[in-house]
Amino acid sequence: MVAWPHHPVVYEINTWAWLNxxxxxxxxxxxxxxxxxxxxxxxxxxxxxxxxxxxxxxxxPAGIAVALSNQGLLDEFRRALPxxxxxxxxxxxxCVRRYVVDGRLGGPEGLAVARAELxxxxxxxxxxxxxxxxxxxxxxxxxxxxxxxCGDAGDLARDPExxxxxGTRIIARxxxxxxxxWPDVAQLNAFHPGMRDAVIDTLRAIAAQCxxxxxxxxxxxxxxxxxxxxxxxxxxxPPQEFWSHVIASVRETSPDMLFIAEAYWDMEWDLLQxxxxxxxxxxxxxxxxxxxxxxVALHLDEPAWQARLVHFIENHDEPRAAAVFGIARSxxxxxxxxxxxxxxxxxxxQFDGWRIRLPVFLARRPVEPxxxxxxxxxxxxxxxxxxxxxxxxxxxxxxCRGWPDNASYRYVLAWCWRGPAGRCLIVVNYSAVPAQxxxxxxxxxxxxxxxxxxxxxxxxxxxxxxxxxxxxxxxVDLAPWGMHVLTL
Numbered sequence: 001m002v003a004w005p006h007h008p009v010v011y012e013i014n015t016w017a018w019l020n021x022x023x024x025x026x027x028x029x030x031x032x033x034x035x036x037x038x039x040x041x042x043x044x045x046x047x048x049x050x051x052x053x054x055x056x057x058x059x060x061p062a063g064i065a066v067a068l069s070n071q072g073l074l075d076e077f078r079r080a081l082p083x084x085x086x087x088x089x090x091x092x093x094x095c096v097r098r099y100v101v102d103g104r105l106g107g108p109e110g111l112a113v114a115r116a117e118l119x120x121x122x123x124x125x126x127x128x129x130x131x132x133x134x135x136x137x138x139x140x141x142x143x144x145x146x147x148x149x150c151g152d153a154g155d156l157a158r159d160p161e162x163x164x165x166x167g168t169r170i171i172a173r174x175x176x177x178x179x180x181x182w183p184d185v186a187q188l189n190a191f192h193p194g195m196r197d198a199v200i201d202t203l204r205a206i207a208a209q210c211x212x213x214x215x216x217x218x219x220x221x222x223x224x225x226x227x228x229x230x231x232x233x234x235x236x237x238p239p240q241e242f243w244s245h246v247i248a249s250v251r252e253t254s255p256d257m258l259f260i261a262e263a264y265w266d267m268e269w270d271l272l273q274x275x276x277x278x279x280x281x282x283x284x285x286x287x288x289x290x291x292x293x294x295x296v297a298l299h300l301d302e303p304a305w306q307a308r309l310v311h312f313i314e315n316h317d318e319p320r321a322a323a324v325f326g327i328a329r330s331x332x333x334x335x336x337x338x339x340x341x342x343x344x345x346x347x348x349x350q351f352d353g354w355r356i357r358l359p360v361f362l363a364r365r366p367v368e369p370x371x372x373x374x375x376x377x378x379x380x381x382x383x384x385x386x387x388x389x390x391x392x393x394x395x396x397x398x399x400c401r402g403w404p405d406n407a408s409y410r411y412v413l414a415w416c417w418r419g420p421a422g423r424c425l426i427v428v429n430y431s432a433v434p435a436q437x438x439x440x441x442x443x444x445x446x447x448x449x450x451x452x453x454x455x456x457x458x459x460x461x462x463x464x465x466x467x468x469x470x471x472x473x474x475x476v477d478l479a480p481w482g483m484h485v486l487t488l
Contacts, residue, residue, distance in 0.1 A: 004258060008049035009344045010126055012315055015053045015105060016090050017358060017365040031106030032114040040117045047382030050124035052214060054316060055093030056111060058102045060135030063095035066184040067361050076359050081366055090363035094216055095184045097135040099202050111209055124211035129203060132220045133174030133185035141186060145169045147195040149187040149233050176220055177229040190221045190242045191234045200249045207250055212258030219267040247275030272308050278343045281309035288333045289324060293411050293430050303341045303395050311337040312345040316360055323355040327371055328481040332428050335483050338385050339426045341395045351375040380456045384424060384485060393419030400437040401473055409437035416441060423488040429478035438473030446470050453486045
């Protein structure tokens with residue numbers, strides 16, 4: 001495999017639900033060892049650089065029991081799957097019993113086959129790592145209890161939801177500082193040197209099986225956040241940050257391993273400094289969801305920073321884009337997320353306009369219809385991003401201007417890419433009203449030529465004077481949530 005592209009596209013798949021759906025479609029059990037070639041071809045579509053097989057690790061029977069006794073979760077399961085039964089609960093992929101591929105998914109051998117199939121198609125493999133906690137029946141509970149945040153009988157009596165008994169120890173349940181403890185996991189101690197060494201060994205084993213790892217809730221392990229959450233129970237903070245130590249150690253044996261942080265609370269910069277290649281861009285998602293056009297423009301006006309962030313409009317943690325945005329706005333938001341610098345994360349079902357967010361505990365998903373034409377739209381945009389905007393292109397934000405009696409230009413966002421493979425210009429009206437603008441294209445060699453502009457989404461072709469595109473700018477008149485995705 002060649003090096004990762006500068007602006008990769010990662011396609012997230014709920015592995016268990018995907019294999020279950022394939023088993024139903026092919027009328028036979030399908031594991032990672034025997035996925036039909038056509039199914040690999042479909043997910044490894046042109047423009048996709050990596051597949052994130054979410055949830056391959058061995059899940060916890062103890063975690064399943066907790067889920068089946070939680071009325072709130074059961075209600076959520078039934079909302080997503082009206083014919084839900086207990087057999088549909090595979091357990092949470094973030095309640096890991098062992099970092100071994102679950103045998104029901106094909107085991108380690110099946111994953112090796114899947115990786116080979118993806119590599120044959122020029123696509124990389126991303127897997128999960130959950131650093132903050134493990135399942136209550138993880139082997140470390142009995143073999144290495146010192147790896148965990150522990151309490152005493154008084155803690156258990158005062159807060160039985162936050163602690164549980166494991167052998168002769170009382171262990172804290174996993175949590176972040178802003179929410180109640182998670183009932184199905186045990187809290188690891190990020191300050192314990194032996195635990196850090198064990199994490200390094202675990203990640204080295206994971207790195208031998210994939211090309212990148214998505215680290216769940218990565219900011220929880222940072223010294224200041226962990227100390228604020230657990231105080232003196234954790235002991236004194238080590239002089240070196242958790243991730244600085246762990247990532248550097250893993251890269252001694254796997255120098256090309258890509259690290260992706262799920263990150264919130266404005267901790268992205270700190271995690272990037274500690275060794276992560278990319279961090280989630282939740283701020284862009286929130287601004288797109290709330291239609292803060294000016295804030296989106298300001299957010300994007302730092303391309304070097306954007307190039308280290310993961311842009312998305314849905315994933316397994318967020319509601320479906322079609323349900324939150326609607327189809328028209330989700331198309332506009334997708335063009336933004338897929339054509340700015342950085343990693344682009346897309347989610348299984350996003351191309352079809354699915355509306356039901358599947359709880360990660362479930363092994364079976366509901367059958368939903370596909371929105372006509374939406375997959376073709378995504379394929380066109382991804383192909384453009386891969387060809388022009390996704391490799392070695394140079395990105396620039398474009399100035400949008402209006403005129404005294406028309407302020408609708410404020411709803412228009414525009415940028416351009418220029419690279420060895422060509423040039424493109426993206427213009428989006430991110431509003432529910434029509435908008436007009438003059439978009440100034442910042443290339444100094446446009447003048448003296450008439451340029452042919454082809455919209456890869458609509459197929460429309462325009463001819464425009466280059467000098468006018470520079471100043472006063474390319475005139476655009478866009479419908480609500482309308483866009484131009486233009487090659488020059």
